[in-house]
């Protein structure tokens with residue numbers, strides 16, 4: 197199955213979708229990372245090609261939804277005014293009109309086809325990793341935190357739980373913009389940029405869901421079962437998601453944070469994290485913060 201998936205070709209139209217979406221993406225925000233914002237009505241900025249395709253499809257469906265809604269509203273208003281009892285005391289007794297019946301049958305079929313074809317292509321693309329994964333991490337949902345395991349030579353595993361306000365100072369995470377309340381965690385999942393990453397997702401107790409909006413992934417974490425998804429993050433930064441399956445009283449308090457760093461930074465971090473995780477995280481944070489300051493000064 198894996199070979200079949202790996203060899204399946206990404207449909208040409210999917211490439212077209214991503215090309216169109218890429219234009220939107222590069223014209224958009226150049227925020228360093230992404231997280232939900234107050235009063236946000238659109239998707240978070242995509243950080244993977246898959247999310248760009250999803251965003252394109254979302255915008256594409258709007259071209260159907262909005263005109264149809266307007267047409268139905270206008271037709272309703274017209275009928276209510278034009279055929280109200282006082283203006284039209286003797287109603288027409290017409291019960292059949294072949295032309296109109298053909299139009300209202302064929303029209304929706306064509307519209308549905310226009311939506312279904314790109315939708316199935318997108319679904320296929322989501323289950324078709326374009327290349328073999330270079331890194332595999334396992335995410336295990338618990339009530340109410342996540343365990344991450346790096347399936348590398350010497351396995352590295354740690355727990356990632358919501359950052360408590362009382363721990364902010366000790367963790368060096370006082371900046372609430374970078375480490376927002378309810379989204380920041382104690383130990384982020386660190387991955388290298390532009391690297392095909394496979395995520396194996398499971399749970400120990402109840403069903404959770406591993407979701408990262410900017411990456412376009414969301415997959416259920418089910419006890420006794422391993423689900424698989426993948427992403428290839430294109431931009432370094434700190435990304436936030438949340439458990440997306442109602443899983444109990446603290447469901448809202450088990451965020452997911454993924455830190456995308458350069459390949460070299462990842463290797464250094466991984467080597468250090470195996471013996472001293474808090475130390476490795478601090479070193480990495482200091483390095484990333486330093487980079488950001490240089491970037492901000494350059495702007």
Ligand SMILES: [Cu+2]
Pocket residue numbers: 337338340403404405439440441442443447450
């Ligand atoms: Cu959960």
